[in-house]
Amino acid sequence: MQRSTATEDLTSVEWRDTNWLERVGGFQNQHMVLEYFAMSPFWDRQSNNQILAMQTQYNDLKQSNEITMEALRKMTGIEFAVTHEQPPVWVIQKRYRRGPAPDDVNPIATYYIMGANVYQSPTIYSVIANRLLTSLFHVNSAFKETQSVMDFNPSKGYSWKTSKEKTDKGK
Incomplete structure (x- = not known):
């Protein structure tokens, strides 16, 4: 057995x-x-x-x-x-x-x-999985932050919003 x-x-x-x-x-x-x-x-x-x-x-x-x-x-x-x-x-x-x-x-x-x-x-698998999950969370947060300051215009393409543009859109 x-x-x-x-x-x-x-x-x-x-x-x-x-x-x-x-x-x-x-x-x-x-x-x-x-x-x-x-x-x-x-x-x-x-x-x-x-x-x-x-x-x-x-x-x-x-x-x-x-x-x-x-x-x-x-x-x-x-x-x-x-x-x-x-x-x-x-x-x-x-x-x-x-x-x-x-x-x-x-x-x-x-x-x-x-x-x-x-x-x-903890097992080495759980430690690595946890670290990978944490790093992916931070990468995702960075992409969201980047997306919030990015602007797209079909004629001009992508550009970065200035601090004035961010505050105007926030109102």
């Missing part, structure tokens, strides 16, 4: 649980970062991380981050991993693992924790 690798667009969502951070004393390691992230709406309850956590919640495997990472590498499917760590910023990647090699993964989405806040990073 193939799981869906689509990710809901939650780029407008900001999530935090300052009580949890105060209770545990902040982030001491990547395991705590993922534990905090698992409480957020961005977490996939069908991920390999969640399955492994459920299978190992009552044994010693839960305590060793290296053993957990090794077990995740042996699984295929959706997983979460901390890909960048520079406190107070952590970058978490949701990815599809195809095999045990480190490069046998396809990124699906990227999230980041800044301080106590968790966010979903």
Whole structure:
């Protein structure tokens, strides 16, 4: 059975649980970062991380981050991993693992924790589309402004209105 690798667009969502951070004393390691992230709406309850956590919640495997990472590498499917760590910023990647090699993964989405806040990073497509849309809006505004100061006479062709002509037509 193939799981869906689509990710809901939650780029407008900001999530935090300052009580949890105060209770545990902040982030001491990547395991705590993922534990905090698992409480957020961005977490996939069908991920390999969640399955492994459920299978190992009552044994010693839960305590060793290296053993957990090794077990995740042996699984295929959706997983979460901390890909960048520079406190107070952590970058978490949701990815599809195809095999045990480190490069046998396809990124699906990227999230980041800044301080106590968790966010979903926008895709490069959405960033470029937004920038393109903004630039086209400004180009359109420039054309409208140019059109408002332009005059056409069939015998003379196009000409620019003077400031006096603009004020006379405005009355």
